Amino acid sequence: MKVQVTDAPFDPWREIESYRREHPELAGKYGATAIFVGTLRELSHGAQVSTMTLEHYPGMTERELEATCREAAGRWDILDCLVLHRVGKLAPDEPIVLVAVWAAHRAPAFDACRHVVEALKSRVPFWKRERTASGERWVEPESP
Amino acid sequence: MSITVRFFASVRERLGKAEVVLNAAGVRDVADVWARATGEPRPARLLAAVNLEHAGFDRPVRDGDEVAFFPPVTGGQTTFTTENTEDTEAKEDNEKRPL
Numbered sequence: 281m282k283v284q285v286t287d288a289p290f291d292p293w294r295e296i297e298s299y300r301r302e303h304p305e306l307a308g309k310y311g312a313t314a315i316f317v318g319t320l321r322e323l324s325h326g327a328q329v330s331t332m333t334l335e336h337y338p339g340m341t342e343r344e345l346e347a348t349c350r351e352a353a354g355r356w357d358i359l360d361c362l363v364l365h366r367v368g369k370l371a372p373d374e375p376i377v378l379v380a381v382w383a384a385h386r387a388p389a390f391d392a393c394r395h396v397v398e399a400l401k402s403r404v405p406f407w408k409r410e411r412t413a414s415g416e417r418w419v420e421p422e423s424p
Numbered sequence: 425m426s427i428t429v430r431f432f433a434s435v436r437e438r439l440g441k442a443e444v445v446l447n448a449a450g451v452r453d454v455a456d457v458w459a460r461a462t463g464e465p466r467p468a469r470l471l472a473a474v475n476l477e478h479a480g481f482d483r484p485v486r487d488g489d490e491v492a493f494f495p496p497v498t499g500g501q502t503t504f505t506t507e508n509t510e511d512t513e514a515k516e517d518n519e520k521r522p523l
Contacts, residue, residue, distance in 0.1 A: 335432060335433050337430075337432055337473070337476075337492060337494065339476050340473055340476040340477075340492070343476050343477075401497070401498070402497065403478065403497065404497060405432065405473070405494060405497050406497055406498060407432060407433035407434070407494065407495065407497065407498055408498045409433075418433060418434040418437075418495070419498045420434070420495055420496060420498065421496045421497075421498060
């Protein structure tokens, strides 16, 4: 399992490949790899986004991400989990997050991947600030 | 005898400070920490953490704890709305389009 928060742009496909190579013990064991890549769109709430800045709570972020992966591993039969999340200033089309889950079978791979992605929205301390033509704004969720 | 208090994102901006150190004497819980550190009423939907874990406002705090306050989190991809904007994105997201 690996979770990492980075302020540098990353290539999710290369990261998956190098993680797989660094973990030869997975070879032959997994039959399914579920991958989610979240990417910054240029359109948000009808406004053109020029950049987005992601703030986080160092320490708590990693802790929550690890807890989420452990939870997924406890709930579904998975072999490994990789999470990379970008922070700092991003431009449209840059990847924000990568979640990759390896499992023997597709159902637990999909379910665990989805679980980790949804947790990002509800409990991991990231906050988005968008810059558009009309200025900067914090992105805040609607009332539940 | 101190408690480190940290503020993030829009909460930090509104208060104009990222961190304060409080004297821990007489501080009982997270709600106390907010009141003493800011002197302001609690904003709606404020979240808190104690020692890097989500916590309620009635969570007791002790000398040496780190208490953080922040708005609801917005990781992953955006499907939210905010003030001064129209809620167009939720509709866009659910609309099926040809590939």
